[in-house]
Amino acid sequence: MTTVDPTPAPAVRLRELVFGAAFAGAVRAAARLGVADALGDAPAAPKELAASVKTEAQPLKRLLRALSAHGIFEETADGRFAHTEMSRLLREDTPGSLRYIALWCTEPWTWEAWPRLDEAVRTGKHVFHDLYGKEFFDYLNNDAPESAHVFDRAMTTSSRQSARDIAEFLDLEGVSSIADIGGGQGLVLASLLEKHPEVHGTLLDLPSVVANADSRLREGGPLAARAQVVGGDCRRNIPVEADLYIIKNILEWDDESTRRTLRNVIAAARPGARVVVIENLVDDSLSMKFTTAMDLLLLLNVGGGKHTMQSMTERMEQSGLQVGDIRQVNGFLHAFDSTVPA
Template sequence: MADQVPAPASGTPAPLRLHALAYSLGVTAAVTAAARLGLADAVGEEPVRPAELAAAVGADEEALVQLLRALVCHGVFREAEEGGYAHTELSRLLRTDAPASRKAMALLAGAPFAWRIWSRLDDAVRTGESVFPGLYGKPLFAHLHEDEPELGALFDRAMAKSGETSAVAVAAALDLAGTDTVADIGGGHGTLLRALLERHPALNGVLFDLEQVVAHADPVLREGGELAGRCRLVSGDCHIEVPVTADVYLLKGVVHMWNDATAVAALRTLVREARPGARVVLVEQVLDATDNPEIATVMNLLMLVSQGGRERTAREFRTLLERAGLEFRSITATGSVVRLIEAVVPGAR
């Protein structure tokens, strides 16, 4: 039997639909529990009976069936005719060895800090600010990497894995004709920059991020790596200075972490260092152009509650870039959830 995901029920009365929405935190808990227990790794190509699966993951059989029934309802695993449980397309993504594994993302979504900040969403809406510093005494990234390094490493893995697919799409969609150097600002471990350098053999790159992030850049970009000869690693804070000269500046998944004031200030810092005519390309979701508003709008709230940031519409991106002193040019689809929002530094002849 092929992987199957059940279709959503239709005609459900409004009170029950609202009930389902209000208790959808249980879905998050179920998916996270499946990831923590390693259920997907314990299920192979043949259906597995509950007793065998419970023994494999160290769980109570009766309770495990309760969990599996909830997961099956949402298309994560399926109940086989012979009484066991088998994979679906969604459950396979929870396997550690899946090429497009989302296990780290599932673990992160149900991490203890996530439950705490989501419970304070109303406070974030009242103030327009992240609740994270008030709960943990410092911003999100500082807490993860300074106080909970294992969770910080999980965050890095989740972001790197989720960025792999979009990096390939962005590399294919981004026009780099006549470009000598691309700088990936806030580029993390260099997933996107690696994809660009591999696609364009004559291209040079700069990976710019905080010192503790650049120190763990992709080995192929570091000294001795296959692409090190065409890549320079620069550490710094884009809120203070961007000492990088490039033809194209990329900011992927960066601007949505900031509110408008912070974003404008950081972009103005970049503009001060850039040459006239240099391109600035934001790689972000665009709220009014997304095919998945149910995901984008929740991410919009997550950016608010966790970091005081936001997703934006096309018009809001244009306004943001113009406030920063840039000339808006275009928005380009990439075939993934993100788009290329492009502007240029004014003054080119």
């Protein structure tokens, strides 16, 4: 509650913005403590909540107050806290939960990397090797199992939402086999195979990632007879022939990796095969604040970035693909349909 004029003047807004780390830290703390999961439909006093999530009551109240200032939880007139639409999204059981996205965007390595953004902007290169002595995915999968788990869950969360949209969006007429390159745990592939019972599919991702592939695709799963799961490195080789290749949210790393991946797809595919690249574009998005922030994070960790419509088209054409339709899948994703030339 405030008696002060709430209109943020530029100076107030800028003060708020430079405390972005505090907001991100507060969301992370709430997600890690499971505060949203502990709060039910009825408002609860900080003391009650503190007992459930095993914290001190007073600091928890301060955390909740800071979050409420952003519309994540809401303080009632009698000093209890209630859910808002945003706080519910931090619950693990909410459909479309953002708990793992919140954790992923605030993982410990991000706090090491952000202060080096000026350096990354100066050089145009990532800072990850300098910080951790190895490449990002190597570090993630071999040295930071907790972060790797959060990453896989976060990807699964965002894929779950987009998988339905993509299954709805993609016309698979004439397609009998699909390969999802860097397909994570295989949600997009599983959704497509469920919708199209005559289609076969291959999931290719790093070995440690496909080890946790969607159970529907694995041995004993309902789609296993039509699914193949391949552990590999798409920058080295893509040992899969398919009518349609899907490459979603992969071509965000350095240009050389993008070139190699697209070249490997073309080498694996027969002429006329379809390649659909699906990406968040930095120049056309429902939330420019989220997409531009992610673009900077990609500069820090892999020396990559989100594409513009033009830069994505150019990379695909330079690799030899014939780019056709470019269409919006949903508010965050665009699909670039292309063909492997004869």
